[in-house]
Amino acid sequence: MALTAVSLRGVHKRFGDVAAVRGLDLDLDPGEVVAFLGPNGAGKTTTIDMVLGLSSPTEGTVEVFGIPPHQAVRKGLVSAVMQTGGLLPDFTVAETVEYTAALFVEPRPVDEVLERAGISRIATRRVGACSGGEQQRLRFAMALLPDPALLILDEPTQGMDVEGRRDFWRAIRHDAESGRTILFATHYLEEADAYASRVVFVRRGEVVADGTAAEVRNLAAGRTVRATLPGADVDALGALPGTVAVEVRGDTVLVRSTDSDTVARHLLTATPARDLEVTSAGLEEAFIALTGDGGGQQLSAASEAGS
Amino acid sequence: MTPPLDAAAIERRPVPPLGGFGPAIVRLEVRRLLRNRRTVIFTMVVPTIFFLIFGLNASYGPHPVGSGNESAAILISMAVYGAVLATTTGGAMVSIERAAGWSRQLRITPLSPAAYVVAKMLTSLVLAAAAVGVVYVVGSATGKPHMPVSVWVLTALLVWVGSLLFAAFGLFVGYLLPSENVMQLNGFALMLFSFGGGLFIPLSQFAPLLRTLAAGTPLWGLNQLVHYPLAGGAFEWTWVANIVVWLALFSAGAAWRFSTATARV
Numbered sequence: 090m091a092l093t094a095v096s097l098r099g100v101h102k103r104f105g106d107v108a109a110v111r112g113l114d115l116d117l118d119p120g121e122v123v124a125f126l127g128p129n130g131a132g133k134t135t136t137i138d139m140v141l142g143l144s145s146p147t148e149g150t151v152e153v154f155g156i157p158p159h160q161a162v163r164k165g166l167v168s169a170v171m172q173t174g175g176l177l178p179d180f181t182v183a184e185t186v187e188y189t190a191a192l193f194v195e196p197r198p199v200d201e202v203l204e205r206a207g208i209s210r211i212a213t214r215r216v217g218a219c220s221g222g223e224q225q226r227l228r229f230a231m232a233l234l235p236d237p238a239l240l241i242l243d244e245p246t247q248g249m250d251v252e253g254r255r256d257f258w259r260a261i262r263h264d265a266e267s268g269r270t271i272l273f274a275t276h277y278l279e280e281a282d283a284y285a286s287r288v289v290f291v292r293r294g295e296v297v298a299d300g301t302a303a304e305v306r307n308l309a310a311g312r313t314v315r316a317t318l319p320g321a322d323v324d325a326l327g328a329l330p331g332t333v334a335v336e337v338r339g340d341t342v343l344v345r346s347t348d349s350d351t352v353a354r355h356l357l358t359a360t361p362a363r364d365l366e367v368t369s370a371g372l373e374e375a376f377i378a379l380t381g382d383g384g385g386q387q388l389s390a391a392s393e394a395g396s
Numbered sequence: 397m398t399p400p401l402d403a404a405a406i407e408r409r410p411v412p413p414l415g416g417f418g419p420a421i422v423r424l425e426v427r428r429l430l431r432n433r434r435t436v437i438f439t440m441v442v443p444t445i446f447f448l449i450f451g452l453n454a455s456y457g458p459h460p461v462g463s464g465n466e467s468a469a470i471l472i473s474m475a476v477y478g479a480v481l482a483t484t485t486g487g488a489m490v491s492i493e494r495a496a497g498w499s500r501q502l503r504i505t506p507l508s509p510a511a512y513v514v515a516k517m518l519t520s521l522v523l524a525a526a527a528v529g530v531v532y533v534v535g536s537a538t539g540k541p542h543m544p545v546s547v548w549v550l551t552a553l554l555v556w557v558g559s560l561l562f563a564a565f566g567l568f569v570g571y572l573l574p575s576e577n578v579m580q581l582n583g584f585a586l587m588l589f590s591f592g593g594g595l596f597i598p599l600s601q602f603a604p605l606l607r608t609l610a611a612g613t614p615l616w617g618l619n620q621l622v623h624y625p626l627a628g629g630a631f632e633w634t635w636v637a638n639i640v641v642w643l644a645l646f647s648a649g650a651a652w653r654f655s656t657a658t659a660r661v
Contacts, residue, residue: 092401119401141504154406163506164409166401171504174497179431184424191420192505194410231501238401 092155094119094239094270095140100149102135102294109135110146111294117272119238122265124281124302125274127291133274134172136291137243140272141169153239165193165235170228170242178217182208182227185216189231196234206230207260222253229260240264242273246280258284303369311347312369316362318342329355415508417515425519430526435485438583439523440530443478447471447531450596452540462627464543469626471535472551473595476619478527479559481586486520487566487650488578494657495575513567513654520563521556528556547625554622561618561639562586564646571653593619614642 095117102110110132117123127133138144139151142158153161161167176185186203190196203209206226211219219227225245232240242261246254254277262284265271275281281288281302288305290298298305311333321342326335331348342362346352349367356362429435451457451470459466493499502512532552535541543551569578569585590596593615599607610616617638624631 092403092406143500143503154401155403156406160411162504163411164406165506166406166409167504169504171497171501175501177428177493177496177498179428180424184428188421188424189505191418191424192412192416192502192507194412194506 092119093117093152094121094154095272096150096152096155097136097140098150100136100139100146100151102132102139102144103147109294110139113149113291113294113296115289115296115299117239117270119270120268121287122271122285123273123287123289124285125272125289125291126276126278126281127274128276130293131291132294133291134243135294137169137241137272137274140241141167161239165196166237167239167241168232168235168237169240170225170232170245172243172245172247175228176216176224178215180216181213182216182219182223183212185227186230186234190234193235197236202230202233205233205260205264207256220253222249222257225249225253225257226260229257233264237269239270239272242271242275244274244276246275246277254280306369307347311345312349312367314344314346314349314352314356315366315368316342316356317364318356318360318362321360321362326352326355412506415511416506417508417511421507421515422518422522425515426522429486429489429519429523435482435523439478439482439485439527443474443481443527443531444534446477446596447474447535448538450474451535452538457540462629463547464626465541467535468541468543468547469623471531471541472555472623472626473619474535475528475531475552475555476559476593476615476622477586477590477595478531479524479555480562480589480615480618481582482523482527483517483520483559483561483563484566484569484582484586485579486516486523487563487568488570488582489519490516490567490570491573491575491578492570494571499657509654513650516567517560517563520566521560524559525556528552528559543626550625551622554625558618558622558639561614561643561646564643564650565614568646568649568653571650571657589613589615592616595619611638614638614646617642 093116095115097113097115100110100113101108113132113136125133125136135144139146140153140158142162151158153167156164158167180188183199183203186199190199200209203212206229208223208226208230211223214223216224216227229245245261246257249257258280261271265284273280273285285302288298288300288302289296290305311331317340319340321337323335323337326332326342326344329344329346329348329351331346331351333345333347335345336343344352353365353367356365447470451467451474457465457467457470461469490499499512532548536548566582569582573581592610592613594610595615599610602610611634617635620632620635621639624635
């Protein structure tokens with residue numbers, strides 16, 4: 090029987106009076122590539138710390154492959170690429186990896202992980218002389234050493250330039266093909282869209298949406314149907330099932346709906362509408378709608394999809 | 397990797413013995429420390445220069461002391477100075493490593509906090525051995541210090557092992573203070589302790605009150621003890637008491653700070 094890679098059950102984490110995580114439930118299956126999205130202070134890093142055994146939940150349970158996180162770390166089942174820091178500037182790239190390799194039982198060869206992270210040619214460079222992107226790929230190389238079944242990336246491309254981000258994700262994507270479970274926190278929505286098979290939105294320490302990138306997009310704002318229709322009947326359009334909002338701009342009408350097919354069919358068959366256009370809302374809009382304040386309406390929709 | 401993983405496969409995955417400790421990490425730590433020019437200058441070059449200045453002095457250097465001469469006594473004192481600087485530096489590295497987030501990084505590896513501390517102490521001991529070795533080799537090359545061969549060997553070993561007291565001090569300070577202050581404070585504290593221990597000026601030249609106070613400082617007992625094979629005379633258990641009390645204090649302080657630090661990170 091295959092085990093759940095990560096299992097969080099009713100997890101709460103409080104720091105004094107501040108509740109960073111409030112009743113989080115989450116299961117990750119082996120092989121999933123999951124994006125963990127949310128605004129600053131949503132509880133992403135706090136949650137990741139608990140999955141890595143760096144802190145314990147105030148309430149609830151966290152398991153990694155069915156065992157407590159610190160044991161999973163000792164067995165090399167889980168490793169992570171942390172946001173910043175965590176490197177000594179006076180080690181070389183290769184020494185940093187050698188040091189880390191020495192801590193594991195049967196690690197992957199140093200040369201191999203350097204190669205896979207794309208930093209073989211800077212192996213002898215001092216860490217302090219490496220760019221942010223190179224340091225991040227070094228952290229990735231270190232994370233590959235135990236050949237972990239679960240790899241966690243906490244905002245891995247923060248502060249990288251476009252090229253650095255592309256190179257980094259190329260390495261990750263290549264790696265994900267091996268069947269590794271990957272959980273990455275990010276605030277670059279396009280990264281979630283492009284690389285995740287599943288997107289989990291968190292807000293104020295709770296999961297507010299969970300699904301594929303396309304599902305989550307739909308959930309928040311649906312699609313927008315745009316048509317040229319002079320004198321549009323706003324009430325009739327608003328009464329259609331799934332309609333979220335109707336807006337008229339001169340001769341143009343915009344209908345936001347979770348059921349764009351019905352809106353399009355209505356417009357084309359019951360009205361003289363023309364120049365019809367259906368566009369999907371970006372993950373960006375979904376992100377704002379789901380994680381910003383006053384997203385009450387979307388929240389109820391989100392909890393349905395989460396079940 | 398061979399997914400899917402089942403409970404039996406998870407159970408079989410090995411946990412490293414000794415909390416992840418091994419000789420490779422000590423080797424890499426030593427290499428890193430020796431690459432730091434400041435560390436090498438303060439722990440090896442400065443004590444050697446002090447010996448060359450004070451130990452070769454023609455007016456008191458040849459003066460007999462126990463089974464040897466004053467030059468040998470000064471050589472031992474300078475070896476103590478270099479060795480305790482080395483172990484203090486080695487222990488206090490934890491401060492810099494915590495500030496860099498390296499300690500946190502290590503928390504997501506199998507390395508246990510206790511194994512980390514053991515690695516730090518062994519690294520400190522290697523650096524201390526180098527510090528003692530350099531002072532002794534240079535001292536011997538000058539031909540001025542005189543003592544029996546057994547005393548050369550015995551004092552070198554005593555200084556080396558005794559310097560472990562200051563690895564505990566370095567760890568305590570390293571876990572206590574932020575990295576930007578720790579090295580300055582160590583340099584200052586060790587200078588004070590060195591005067592108190594009689595490393596630079598013989599305690600016999602101190603005023604009686606100052607001499608009494610000096611006997612309570614952490615280098616006093618160690619410095620008396622390591623000179624005993626050379627100087628001879630009466631063995632004083634107060635030396636040992638001084639070492640034991642300070643070792644207990646530094647270790648307890650380090651353990652206390654260590655437990656709060658690892659609980660938080």
